[in-house]
Amino acid sequence: MALPIHLAYTHWETLHPPLLETGSYAVDPEPGGPPWRQCDEVEAAERGWFITFGELPDGPSGMVLLAPGDVRGTKLIIERAAGYCLGIDGRDGPNVACRGCDRPVGTRIDDCGYWQVVRLGPDAVVRLPSPPERPVMDWPELLATGALWHRLSEFRDIPAGVALAQVVVAAGGAPVEVAPGPVVELLGRALAALLPAGGGAKRLDLAGPGLGEPGADLVLVPIHPQTGDMWQPSAGAVPVPMDAALWAELAFPPPRTRLPMVGGLPAGVERDDPLPRRPSHPFQPSREAFRYTLARMPAVREPWLKAIFDRC
Known part of the structure; x- marks a missing residue:
């Protein structure tokens, strides 16, 4: 599957679900994990960082990502299994070894504040003959099978922060009227x-x-969960990429069950059953995801956008 758009964004001190679905894998093309080092502005830009937050990971690139439950034949390297509070975070480098030869092969991360994942080193993975991979579904099939729908729950602010950054850049500093x-x-x-x-x-x-194409200048469109390709409009609007699960949640919200009241209210009056939960505070996209996404976009060096970045 495509590398999830929310790979690097988390909620601190919150247990997260696995990053990937069971039976799937993704490849991270960028360096990940220790050692960490400072990069100058030119080198950081070459690595896709146009504003840096400090040290950047300098571990191997091309790591293969799996859900922890899909890994077999490995064991933890106990002396490298440090973490913050509720799990291990990979701070000491590879912490998973081959059960047969004891060679370090990857890093398991499952502490609070991190998506649960096992990152296998590219030199530890050998491709073997196997059943055909899951065929790539087209958009109608993704909709028909419900493959776009996943429970985002309290984590929906993370892809929302990514989408917010994409909209701000696409607007080019102009006002935006939201439908x-x-x-x-x-x-x-x-x-x-x-x-x-x-x-x-x-x-x-x-x-x-x-959903079709409304008359708009900017349109939020889904990213294919298997290929990472963005759905393309044909009417001339500027497409703005959005996590497919969040897009599906907005485009096709689940219907509310409405049942008639029995007694207590006039005939014909209906209510929601169960009553929808009221949020305790207005929804806000993730500030961290917003800033992280802007830092990976060349436009952030433009004065108007740098000013937005600095005040967030």
Whole structure:
């Protein structure tokens, strides 16, 4: 499957689910894990960082990522199994060894504040004949099988922060008018706080498979969960990539069950059953995911966007 868009963004001191689905894998093309070192501006840009947060990972690139439950024939290297509080975080380098030869082969991460994953070194993975990989589904099949729907729950602010950064860059500093509905509920407050108000606003809406293309300047579209390709509009709007699960949640919200009241209310009056939960505070996209995404985009060096980055 494609490397998840939310790979590096987490909630501190919160136990996270596995990063990948069981039976799938992804390859991380970038260096990961220790050693960590400072990079100058030119070298950081060559590695895709246009604003750096400090030290960058300098471990091997091309690591193969798996869900922890899919790994067989390995054991923990106990002296490297350090972590913050509820698990191990890979701070000491490879902590998983081959059970047969004791050779370090990868790093398991499952501490709070991290997506649970095992990162196998590229030199420890050998491709063997196996059953055919899961065929790539087209967009209609993804919709028909429900493959886009996953429970984001308390983690939905992370892909929302990624999408917010993509919208701000696509707008180029212009005001954005968000179409009424789920998009304005997700990003409206944040965009109003980050971008100026006034004339010449660019309209933002949802578009994608099974949804069509509204009349908008910017359209939020899903990223294919297997290939990482972005759905492309044909009507001339600028596509803005969004995590497929979050996009599906906005495009096709689950219907509420409505049952008639028995007694107590006038005939014909209905209520939600169960009553929808009220959020304790207005939704906000992840600030960390927003800043991290901007730092990986060349446009962040433009003065107007650097000013937004600095005040967030």
